[in-house]
Amino acid sequence: MSLSTSTSQTKNTVYIAIFAAMIAAMGLLPPITLGIIPVPITLQTLGVMLAGALLGPWRGAMASLVVVVLALAGLPLLAGGRGGLGVLLGPTGGYLVGWILGSFIIGALFKYWVLRVTGKTAQFLAGLASVTAGGIGGIYLCGVPWTAMVTGLDFGTSLLGSAAFLPGDLFKAVVTTLVALTVHRSYRGLMK
Amino acid sequence: MSAAHNASYLSRIKPGWKFGSLLVLSIGLYLISSWQVLLVAFILSVALLASARVDLKQLRAPLISIVIILGVVFILLGIQTNWLNAVSSVLRLLTMCLLAYSVSLSTRFSEMLELFQQVASPIRVVGGNPDQVALALSMTIRFIPELKKVYNEVREAQHARGLANNPLAVTVPLVIRSLKIADETAEALDARGFDSAPANH
Numbered sequence: 001m002s003l004s005t006s007t008s009q010t011k012n013t014v015y016i017a018i019f020a021a022m023i024a025a026m027g028l029l030p031p032i033t034l035g036i037i038p039v040p041i042t043l044q045t046l047g048v049m050l051a052g053a054l055l056g057p058w059r060g061a062m063a064s065l066v067v068v069v070l071a072l073a074g075l076p077l078l079a080g081g082r083g084g085l086g087v088l089l090g091p092t093g094g095y096l097v098g099w100i101l102g103s104f105i106i107g108a109l110f111k112y113w114v115l116r117v118t119g120k121t122a123q124f125l126a127g128l129a130s131v132t133a134g135g136i137g138g139i140y141l142c143g144v145p146w147t148a149m150v151t152g153l154d155f156g157t158s159l160l161g162s163a164a165f166l167p168g169d170l171f172k173a174v175v176t177t178l179v180a181l182t183v184h185r186s187y188r189g190l191m192k
Numbered sequence: 193m194s195a196a197h198n199a200s201y202l203s204r205i206k207p208g209w210k211f212g213s214l215l216v217l218s219i220g221l222y223l224i225s226s227w228q229v230l231l232v233a234f235i236l237s238v239a240l241l242a243s244a245r246v247d248l249k250q251l252r253a254p255l256i257s258i259v260i261i262l263g264v265v266f267i268l269l270g271i272q273t274n275w276l277n278a279v280s281s282v283l284r285l286l287t288m289c290l291l292a293y294s295v296s297l298s299t300r301f302s303e304m305l306e307l308f309q310q311v312a313s314p315i316r317v318v319g320g321n322p323d324q325v326a327l328a329l330s331m332t333i334r335f336i337p338e339l340k341k342v343y344n345e346v347r348e349a350q351h352a353r354g355l356a357n358n359p360l361a362v363t364v365p366l367v368i369r370s371l372k373i374a375d376e377t378a379e380a381l382d383a384r385g386f387d388s389a390p391a392n393h
Contacts, residue, residue, distance in 0.1 A: 010386060011378040013324045014331060018374040021335030022366075025343065028336075050367065066332050073304040074194025074296050075333070082254050084193040084296035085211075086289040089218055091261050151265045152281045154272065161264070179363045187371055 016059050020066035023047030023099075024077040031079070041168035042079035048099045049135040049172060052106030053127070053180035056191040060107035064099040071096070094146020098139035105134030106176075111191045115184060127177035135176065136169050193250045193293070194301040202244040202298035207307045210295045217291055221284050227276055230283040237290040246297035258289055305329065327386075331377070342369050 026047040031040035052060035067077060076083040078096075087093060109130035117123040140162055148158040184190060202210070224230055262282050269278035296304075313322055346365045347356055355361035 009321070009324065010327075010381050011374075013328045014374045014378040014381070015371075017328045017331035018335050018339075018370050018377075020328070020332040021339050022370055024332065024336050025339040028340065029343070046363075050363075054367065054371075062328070066328055069308055070305075070329060070332060073308060074299070074301045076193060077336075080253060080257055082257060084254065084293060085214065086254060086258070086292035086296065089285075089288045089292050090258055091265060091285060150285065151269065152273070152277065153265060153268055157268055157272065175359045175363060178360055179367060182360070182364050183367050183371075187368065190371075 012059055015055055016062045016066060019047070019051040019055055019060070019063035020070075023051060023063065023067045024070070027077055027079040041171065043172075044079045045099070045135060045139065045169065046172045046176060048103050048139075049106055049131050049176040050180065052103030052134055053110050053131060053176055054183060054190055055107060056111045057104045057107035060103035061100050064103045068096050068099065091147045091150050092143065093150070095139055095143035097146070098142030101142055102134045102138035105138045106131055109133065110180065115191065123181060124177060127181055128173060131173040131176045132170070135173055136166070193254070193296050194299060194304060198244070198246060198298050200244045200246075200298060202294065207299050207303045208310075210299060211307060214291055214295050218288050221288055224284070225280060227280040227283065230280050230287065234283045234287045234290075237287045237294070241290050241294045244294050244298045246294065250297060251293060254293070258286070262286065335373070338373065339370060342366060342373075
């Protein structure tokens, strides 16, 4: 086994761990409220979005998966100090699964599209579209049908329920895009 | 949530059995639509949780959150379909959550993690490395307090500049410093000869 393989493998693992820890740490921060929006915003999915946008599809998805596994195993890592198997079986379990898909989609779009776009405005728009597709589209895609299936509510009501979180999620998507593009500019080669 | 000092009969059952039973029971609950049967199941799950002598303090926060969500679900379902249907749905979900809490609160975190790693061990076949998985999980736990410290430091520094509430001014340095910590840790692991590649000689 050549040294370079094991070196990059170890580095990948450490990157996955640090972003998993970031997702977890952001769940411990108190939720913020933006003036007009009635629903408090938890910062946890900001970490999920950042993991994808900075680490790429596989490592980003792994970072989300690590948090989900640790939370299901019993650590109170989810926003509000939740954890344990009950979280997955409850009505909002799908959103948790959606994190993995969400960071994967964001990572793939960043790696193969956003980072190749030239022009600052065009790159920002491509980034925002990607984070929205994965961090909102991907997460809701798992969360909304899950809630509908588990509770017996119809699909529309379930979708309407998640709409309350949309303004906060859009805010996080903008922050993620700006942060990710800034960091990629100063920290090149994150997604080789 | 997990068991720190649970010494009930439930904590002595193998985690794999508890986890498997939880899966089977959850699927079973979806096959039942009669509210009377679901009520009996709910009472049994309360009895199970009570008999496991779990640490009830850990249950308060998750129970409050689940009761709020289920309250909303109950009202919406009742209006949309009928109230008996709403009762069944809420009883089923509560029963599943109580069963899941019973498993979580009677199983030590390390046991649960070991079970997950056993379940994940077939990734070896597709080229995955279980040692790397174990490393990622344990390093994550170790990094969480460190990142909280970094967050507080960054926030304090930006507070001095009047930027403590600017999300970009806080998140960018937080991410950059996290990446530096990761680079240093990876270098240290390599310098100490942590060879995580599977042996192939």
